Amino acid sequence: MSRSRRRPPARVPSDARPRSRPPSSAPSSTRRWIWFAAGGVAIAIGIAIAFSSTGGDTGAPTGTRDPQAIAAGAELFAANCAVCHGTDLRGTATGPPFLDLIYAPNHHGDEAFQRAVLGGVVPHHWNFGPMPALPGLARDDVALIVEYVRSEQEAAGILQDPSH
Numbered sequence: 001m002s003r004s005r006r007r008p009p010a011r012v013p014s015d016a017r018p019r020s021r022p023p024s025s026a027p028s029s030t031r032r033w034i035w036f037a038a039g040g041v042a043i044a045i046g047i048a049i050a051f052s053s054t055g056g057d058t059g060a061p062t063g064t065r066d067p068q069a070i071a072a073g074a075e076l077f078a079a080n081c082a083v084c085h086g087t088d089l090r091g092t093a094t095g096p097p098f099l100d101l102i103y104a105p106n107h108h109g110d111e112a113f114q115r116a117v118l119g120g121v122v123p124h125h126w127n128f129g130p131m132p133a134l135p136g137l138a139r140d141d142v143a144l145i146v147e148y149v150r151s152e153q154e155a156a157g158i159l160q161d162p163s164h
Helices: 028-054 067-080 110-119 139-155
Strands: none
């Protein structure tokens, strides 16, 4: 009968050995900290979702807009946007209307206007073709244009897209 030889157990360096786990009944302060951290993460995720769905800033509340900013925005709109979006913001044969629920602050936030001017827009709601970037406008100019557009939307009762 043949005898098998036993090998001695392999030596594992002390820093590679599994560490013992804390007892299952961890101190209640540790559990509270974990719940607190999880709650903070949940709140942060909720805020991120809220901002991503509105596009960030949704403008000033109704009735608090600066009349001088609106007037400056109206001039910039007339010079740069009206040719496509209409002098009355109701669109033309080449561009969509801003007096539409699609452009309500909770569907297209103010930052969406900034991105459209900076980088242009691929059509995704309308069949007008792509909007080119408008390199001659600064962020402050676009903010004034948005102030004007939002004031006109408020006057038309376009405050929120109910589908969002």
